[in-house]
Amino acid sequence: MTGRCEQLIASDTLKNGNDVAVEIVQGDLQDLPISNASMVVMNYTLQFLARDSRAGVVQNIHDGLVDGGILVLSEKVIDEDPDMEALLVDLYHEHKRRNRYSALEIARKRAALENVLVPETVAEHRSRLRAAGFARSAVWLQYFNFVSIIAIKSGQPASFADE
Numbered sequence: 001m002t003g004r005c006e007q008l009i010a011s012d013t014l015k016n017g018n019d020v021a022v023e024i025v026q027g028d029l030q031d032l033p034i035s036n037a038s039m040v041v042m043n044y045t046l047q048f049l050a051r052d053s054r055a056g057v058v059q060n061i062h063d064g065l066v067d068g069g070i071l072v073l074s075e076k077v078i079d080e081d082p083d084m085e086a087l088l089v090d091l092y093h094e095h096k097r098r099n100r101y102s103a104l105e106i107a108r109k110r111a112a113l114e115n116v117l118v119p120e121t122v123a124e125h126r127s128r129l130r131a132a133g134f135a136r137s138a139v140w141l142q143y144f145n146f147v148s149i150i151a152i153k154s155g156q157p158a159s160f161a162d163e
């Protein structure tokens with residue numbers, strides 16, 4: 001099951017001259033021990049957990065980060081304003097149509113995710129991050145209703161800017 005992942009990591013495209021050691025772990029993220037991490041990336045995955053399980057996962061990540069460590073959390077979100085939410089969904093579907101997805105493919109994907117992917121608002125995510133102990137968070141990327149949030153554990157955040 002992890003073979004494809006190993007192949008991808010060993011490929012020149014992903015390696016890009018980088019020799020950082022990678023250990024692949026397969027399992028339920030709710031049971032994943034995290035310690036001494038500088039950065040955790042969780043892309044479009046929290047949204048598939050039951051809502052009452054999400055706080056425990058975010059707390060585990062927070063507790064496993066070093067001071068000043070960061071979490072990059074990407075999620076599909078829902079807008080508080082139902083009209084804006086409908087507009088964002090329409091714009092996204094239009095974007096997919098322009099990229100040659102058929103109406104049937106779009107409808108099937110939507111039906112498959114209904115009640116499986118339970119999106120929350122950005123405010124709900126940020127409030128959960130704060131409750132877990134993250135000192136700061138911000139949306140650093142958004143397209144339609146897909147966002148990426150960075151959250152920093154207390155302490156001085158690392159700077160990624162060129163000196």
Ligand SMILES: C[S@@+](CC[C@H](N)C(=O)[O-])C[C@H]1O[C@@H](n2cnc3c(N)ncnc32)[C@H](O)[C@@H]1O
Binds near residue numbers: 027048
């Ligand atoms: C939308 S995909 C995102 C995959 C990847 N992070 C990316 O950005 O391409 C959601 C992934 O979450 C995984 N997932 C859902 N619940 C999980 C859980 N409890 N533990 C580990 N992975 C889970 C699914 O298997 C799926 O691969």
